[in-house]
Amino acid sequence: xxxGAVAAVAAVAxxxxxxxxxxxxxxxxxxxxxxxxxxxxxxxxxxxVHAGWLAAIALLVPRSAEVxxxxxxxxxxxxxxxxWVLASLGRFWTTRIITLPGAPLVRRGPYRFVRHPNYLLVxxxxxxxxxAFGAWEVALVFSVLNAGVLAWRIRLENEALAxxxxxxxxxxxxTLR
Numbered sequence: 001x002x003x004g005a006v007a008a009v010a011a012v013a014x015x016x017x018x019x020x021x022x023x024x025x026x027x028x029x030x031x032x033x034x035x036x037x038x039x040x041x042x043x044x045x046x047x048x049v050h051a052g053w054l055a056a057i058a059l060l061v062p063r064s065a066e067v068x069x070x071x072x073x074x075x076x077x078x079x080x081x082x083x084w085v086l087a088s089l090g091r092f093w094t095t096r097i098i099t100l101p102g103a104p105l106v107r108r109g110p111y112r113f114v115r116h117p118n119y120l121l122v123x124x125x126x127x128x129x130x131x132a133f134g135a136w137e138v139a140l141v142f143s144v145l146n147a148g149v150l151a152w153r154i155r156l157e158n159e160a161l162a163x164x165x166x167x168x169x170x171x172x173x174x175t176l177r
Contacts, residue, residue: 005061005133008072009054012129015079016050022086023095030092035100039156043096045149053126053142061133071132078125084109085118097153099160116157119150 031037086093088109092100110117126146130138 001058002061002063002065002133004067005065005135006058008075008129008132009058013054019086020095023093026091027094027096027098030094030098030100033100035098038097038099038160039153040096042149042152042156046095046153049142049145049149052145053130053138056138056142057130057133057135060138061130061135065133065135068132068134071128075125075128075132078121078128081110082118082121082125085121097157097160099164101163103164105161105164116154119154122146123150 027037088111089106092098092103092106105111114120123143123146126142127139130136130142
């Protein structure tokens with residue numbers, strides 16, 4: 001195991017655990033306000049892909065692997081963009097598909113430009129972090145797995161949000177199809 005890769009995985013895991021706490025808090029509040037969860041069947045696969053990605057980095061990066069500091073800087077920049085996404089969604093950010101009937105769609109922050117900015121960031125994170133340690137195989141395998149579960153999730157999310165679009169409005173393009 002590579003100590004740098006293990007440290008990076010530990011840092012990402014800590015951030016993700018904090019995000020899960022926030023997501024659960026938001027989920028409970030939304031459900032209490034009358035929101036509903038859609039498409040929960042895909043969620044265990046997302047968790048498995050993300051946990052497997054972190055485990056693969058920690059376990060498969062050779063001790064001798066060199067760190068690409070420019071790619072670490074890109075990963076850190078992605079984390080700043082991730083904070084922007086979470087702040088833009090505010091109380092609506094969860095790790096599940098939770099929709100509150102009648103609530104307007106978020107159109108601020110990165111959502112002004114892209115329909116699913118968080119999924120773009122996750123796709124970039126899944127590629128960039130292992131590449132920072134030269135683990136292109138991990139980046140490739142988990143990018144493909146992530147693309148599969150995201151395609152399913154985006155379809156479910158678009159269906160869940162479709163009834164919240166204004167009458168006559170078209171569904172914005174998804175970032176992944």
